[in-house]
Amino acid sequence: MAVVGIVAFDGVDDLDLVGVRSVLIKSLGCPDQLDRIETVIVADTDKRLVTSASGLMIQSQADWSCLSCCDAIVLPGGATAEQFDPPNSLQEQLRYAVKSGTPIYCVCSGAFILAKSGLAVGRRLAVHSRKRKALEQQGRCRTACGLLSDGTIWTIGGDSDRGGVKGVEIGFLVLSHFNKPAVGYVESRMELNIKSLVRMAAVA
Numbered sequence: 057m058a059v060v061g062i063v064a065f066d067g068v069d070d071l072d073l074v075g076v077r078s079v080l081i082k083s084l085g086c087p088d089q090l091d092r093i094e095t096v097i098v099a100d101t102d103k104r105l106v107t108s109a110s111g112l113m114i115q116s117q118a119d120w121s122c123l124s125c126c127d128a129i130v131l132p133g134g135a136t137a138e139q140f141d142p143p144n145s146l147q148e149q150l151r152y153a154v155k156s157g158t159p160i161y162c163v164c165s166g167a168f169i170l171a172k173s174g175l176a177v178g179r180r181l182a183v184h185s186r187k188r189k190a191l192e193q194q195g196r197c198r199t200a201c202g203l204l205s206d207g208t209i210w211t212i213g214g215d216s217d218r219g220g221v222k223g224v225e226i227g228f229l230v231l232s233h234f235n236k237p238a239v240g241y242v243e244s245r246m247e248l249n250i251k252s253l254v255r256m257a258a259v260a
Contacts, residue, residue, distance in 0.1 A: 057091060057092045057093070057094055058091055058092075058093050058094070058127040058128065058234040058235070059093075059094045059095075059096060059125065059126045059127050059128075060080060060093055060094070060095050060096070060126060060127065060128045060129070060130060060230060060234070061095075061096050061098045061118075061122060061123045061126035061128070061129050061130070062076060062077060062095055062096065062097050062098065062129075062130045062132065063098050063099075063123075063129065063130065063131050063132065063146070063166075063169070064097050064098065064099045064106040064114055064116055064132070065099065065100075065106060065134075065136070065137075065140050066106055066107050066136065067107070067108070067109050067134050067135055067136025067137070067140070068106065068108050068109065068114075068132050068133075068134045068136070068137070069108070069109050069132055069133050069134035069135070069137075069163070069164075069165075069223070070108045070109060070110050070112050071221055071222070071223045071224075072132030072133050072134060072163040072164065072166065072222065072223040073097075073108065073114065073130075073132040073223065074112075074223065075163075075221050075222070075223020075224040075225075075226070075227055076095075076130050076132070076161075076163065076223045076224075076226050076227040076230065077095050077097070077227070078224070078227065079224055079227025079228055079230075079231055079242055079246070080093050080095050080227055080230060080231060081095065082241075082242045082245050082246065083231055083235055083238040083241065083242050085241070085245075086235075086237065086238035086241040086242070087241075088237050088238070088241070091234060091235050092235070093230075093231070093234055093235050096117050096118050096122055096126065097114060097115070097116050097117050097118075098116060098117070098118050098119065098120060098122050098123060099116035099119065099120075100119060100120060100143060100145075100146070101116070101119050102116065102117070102118055102119045103115060103116060103117075104116045108134075109134050109135055109136070120143070120145045120146045120149050121145070121149070123146075123149040123150075123152075123153065124149055124152060124153075126153075126158065127158065127159075127234065128158060128159045128160070128161065128230060128233070128234065129149075129150070129153055129158060129159070129160045129161070130160075130161045130162075130163070130166075130226065130230070131160065131161070131162045131163065131166035131167070131169045131170065132163045132166050132223065133162070133163050133164035133165030133166040133167075133168075133184075133213075133222075134165065134166075137164075137165040137166055137168050137169060138165055138168045138187065138190060140168070140169060140172075141172065142169050142172050142173055146169075146173070147172070147173040147174070150169070150170065150173045150175060151173060151174070151175065153208075154175055154207075154208065154209070157208055158208065159208045159209075159210065159233065160208065160209050160210070161210045161211075161226050161229065161230055162181070162209070162210065162211040162212070163212060163213070163222050163223050163226050164182075164183055164184050164187075164211075164212065164213035164214075164222050165183055165184055165187055165191075165213070166211075167181045167182070167183045167191055167195070167211050167213070168183075168187075168190075168191060168194065168195075170195065170209065171191060171194045171195030171197065172194065175209070176191070176194075176195025176196065176197040177195065177196045177197060178196070178197060179195070179197045179198070179206040179207075179209065180197065180198045180199070180200060180204055180206050181195070181197050181198070181199055181200075181204060181206065181209070181211045182199065182200055182201060182202055182203065182204045182211040182212050182213045182214055183199055183211065183213040183214055184213050184214055185201065185213075185214040188214060199214070200214070201213070201214035202214070203225070203229070210226070210229060212225060212226055212229075224246075224248070228242070228243070
């Protein structure tokens with residue numbers, strides 16, 4: 057079983073967080089899956105209520121320390137992600153993840169959390185087209201559009217031509233990495249076609 061930690065903070069984008077989690081939760085019903093994926097919503101304190109950008113109340117299931125036991129970490133974005141000041145305890149967990157080879161998936165402006173943790177330097181990251189300059193300055197990194205991988209860090213953003221929901225796309229990317237047999241099942245349940253994304257992930 058793979059455990060995916062999804063970071064939550066006040067002002068997190070609903071579609072970024074719920075999109076990823078919805079894809080992964082739906083995979084649990086797949087009869088042909090090889091490995092189950094458990095999702096854990098992680099905030100600064102266990103059982104904390106986080107308020108999303110639209111006012112949705114999201115209850116965390118664990119604190120930052122849980123991330124050290126996760127097989128993957130998702131950093132959603134949102135209007136406040138650029139201003140979110142990740143505490144040292146979260147930064148330490150993210151640095152440990154990079155050092156240990158744990159994949160980190162950033163949904164659009166979730167990349168700012170990487171930048172503020174000192175993990176964007178010299179990397180090539182995707183982000184919302186309007187936020188590219190700010191991320192380059194904060195993170196001392198290069199930015200581009202689409203779906204990008206830089207080592208074990210995956211980012212998506214800045215490409216309005218894709219027409220997809222970035223949180224959902226990252227959810228399918230995580231699913232393709234940890235439970236590929238369930239991709240078609242969830243795709244069918246959600247009546248989506250994400251095969252192009254999975255193909256991109258294979259060559260990114």
